[in-house]
Amino acid sequence: MPLPKRQLSEDIDLRTAPSLPAKIRRTNISTQTDNLDPVADNDSDDAFASDKDNASDNEEPKIEGMYLDTVNRANLDFDFEQICSVSLSNNNVYSCLVCGKYYQGRGKQTHAYFHSINEDHHVFINLQTLRVYVLPDNYEVRDRSLNDIKAVIRPEFSLAQVSSLDSSCEQSRDLNGKRYLPGFVGLNKIKNNDYINVVIQALTHVPPIRDTLLQLPNIDKQTLLVQRLASLVRRMWHPKLFKSHISPHELVQEVLTRSKRRFGLELSGDAFELLTWLLNTLHIDLGGSKKRNSSVVYRTFQGEIQIMSQPIEDTKLRKCEQDPIEMDAHKSSVKFFKTPFLTLSLDLPQRPLFTDDDDDENGKRSTIPQVALVSLLQRYNGSTIVEWRGEAKKYQLASLPKYIICHVKRFSKTEFAIEKNPTVVNFPTRNVSFGELLPKTSIASIPEQDSNATYNLISNICHDGQPEQQQKTSSSTDEGSSAESHYLIYVHHKANDKWYKIRDLQVEHIMPQMIFLSDTFIQIWERSNAATKQN
Template sequence: MSKRQASEALDESGDSPASKRSRFDDYTMGMTPASADADDHPTPPRDNGEADDKADHSSDDDEMDEEDEKAPIRQAEPTAGYDDLYLDTIDRNVLDFDFEKLCSVTLSNINVYACLVCGKYYQGRGPKSHAYFHALDEDHHVFINMSNQKVYVLPEGYEVKSKSLDDIKYVSDPRYTRQEVAELDRVPRRALTLAGKEYVPGFVGMNNIKENDYLNVVVQALSHVSPLRNFFLLEDLSSAPELVKRTSILFRKIWNPRAFKAHVSPHELLQEVSLRSNKRFTLTAPSDPADFLSWYLNHLHLGLGGSRTKPHSSVIQKIFQGRLKVESQAITARADEAQDRLRFEESSEIQTDITRFLLLTLDLPPAPLFQDEQERNIIPQVPLTTILAKYNGVLAQELNAQRRRYRLLHPLPPFLILHIKRFSRNKFVAERNPTIVTFDAREGIDVSPYVEPDPNHPHPPGEPIMYDLVANIVHEAVRQREDVADSAVGEERKTWKVQLRNKATDEWVVCQDLFVDKIQAELLYLGESYLQIWERRRTPTTAQGKGKAVQR
């Protein structure tokens, strides 16, 4: 029965208005919600006992709980004519997608959204999520999903498909076509940041958070190894291990032609490297670039499905792995009774082993102990070809009671990594050899004298095997200031920079943290070269007889 019918029934009883009102209230209070809405025959009014009061309150509480549990109404799509609502609040200057995608409240990396107004990360976008409350508290309404780059407006919850957001989606996850990748080394490119600063894609600064310059130079050098770079720019590695995935993202951001800023940060990659290496390589402690490069290449090889025993089972080994012949001859010490002294004898048996390598170590001659007329240490110079003679199969080295000789074998890898060993440690102190290694980056090097002839190999014997320099990692010793804590006054600190070749313009660029500048090719050797990457020069033979001219 409705309220109108109830009031008409009470009017027919002839009672006073006050009694009518009290009886009407008692009448309607005694009706249950179901009976009041369902039929016209209400149940009799209940007594005002304690049990009935509890029952009434409990039913009211249940109804309130049900209303609270209902999710608020959310839009599936924007209202007609309001597609660009809130998009004018986006601030591209505060957006930085280089750091690890963790919720700023829960520190979770699952279902993370970035606020396009303040740049902070929040988890989820549901009515009880942190992004939802951030939209209500701070009046920030536009969020992007960091996994699929979809943009949503909160608290309404609908997706925004405006073309004006494509630049943000591209910066978050750059993608390249095969045509764009093929032109990276052929067509000179210039780009502008949001602030109007000009930069060259691929030659950008990298943030040194504290002591991670050893990682910066290695990543910068590897990102200019053409086949490795092309692989990480084109392949879909979304299901690969996290180390491979984050390497791919960093490589794509280094070569981004639409970046908002002229630098990138390796924070995401650093976090994964620190985790996988059990904090052997971190952003707070310096490390050796050669140690990190060896660890990094081997773990990328395994992450890409490479085998520990089968050669050339990943793109890493196809690019860098070569073969080396090692001849070992044991040395024994015998007592010479006639002259009362020890006599060292070489074994007549020579053991020959074939081993594989990713980088070649070169030894520097000992640094002189004397000083020049100005009381400064004499810094000697040695040609690169001289220290490469270690692999000519003639010079022998004594190590662990053995005399060894090394020789490179065909086929040589497309890229050679040379490690110039400068640092050594004895029982008392660590030593650095400052010898300068001279080379001509314009002419390249011929490694044919260090390769054992192989009649079965297609390369004609006697012809040069030329390699051109791609990247040169240089060490610099910087003395600590007196105001630097936790370090002795005058102690040397290792810093690193990398010299990179721009193939499109045939110019050289030096990158040290956020600083990027041009450098003359004639001046490359003046620094203390530590790691070098050389690319095999393409000849008509290596170009499979297509009549291509020699390319440098």
């Protein structure tokens, strides 16, 4: 039969044993002696050193861990904003380890103190210092059995752990025994934040960005956006989560605040606009400047492109608007300049204005147009002429980054609604030669490894359905005519060479052929290892 909580493991009455040393009589005793932190003994000696001589022999010793059996890890959730549930203050907040609620303060006349008395909950942890206290007695508990809770609140990764993330495919289990793969966990859908979730998932699986956030020094001195993004990424890759999904509540709140509510939750926003805003904001917050390689964002995604620009009225006269534009590089109106880029935009073929024989009786196309990714990339080969705001332009890639972000321009805004181009983009997932887009002239100082560079797909953000603005317009005339607007992402895992489909909380392993079933919107390509080793 187990001993009662306040009964000692040895038959010694400390109150009637004055011959024992004072250090033994007043030491902190735990019913879980194997889990004691050795540092606790030293702190206990210092705490009682001042009143050792004046203490009464009849004083009952404090027993650490006497309330640890009331800790309920199933009720703990540290994903939400750390504010007091009563005063809504974020100063000196404690979490009750019994019910999981947040309360302010620890002393008398505080919300945590009253909660401990009214609800008979006694174990609290400070969310900033990660120190555990027993209330209302107000003494600190140091026990190794609480280290898993501290690790969930603030996960830490060593250099060896970070370097093995892409080579380990070992699954973990949450408190309910559900298996999950660290890094491939679902994110809660708070309202219409699916476009935020896919951007977070995409950046989380870019190794340089992920590794920087996992080992960011002095995280408390970073901006609030960087703190919350780093905290979310660390929990996503933590191998000992209490539950196999995470809520991005804190980061979403900061995105709304920092962007001045440009990215809201009332309607599903544009994932590409959020991605560009987030990359530029992170670049500035991490100490970046206009110089190249000044931040991890520029070192990862920044390339260089050469642009040849000429006003259309100075180009060769055309008989009609359908005739192709010809540019004369010898004219004085032609401008040559180089500019850095973080993303490459790809224009889809325009939708036909009139229906044809392939359309059904309702005016909907029975066949969906298709285009190859290689064809879309020819925009950046230096020979394709593009009209843009009264100018004819040619784009030529000058240098390639290690990771390339491609944006397929599917949405076009009109005066009345946002229209979506349903053209299917066909692409291979491996060995796409971006090096062929670089100039082939001997004058250009292009490294040989760049001219032969190939890239592999690591993540693919897709959009299903129609934009919500178009849904609301068409719902009055044809209910249920358009599918629900939603973003999802396909992510590649290097260790097991498998693809995973992540749609908010849903994470499932899929075959590579399933990637082409959704409308591709944003792709992130990684330079292959062969080309990287040559560098």
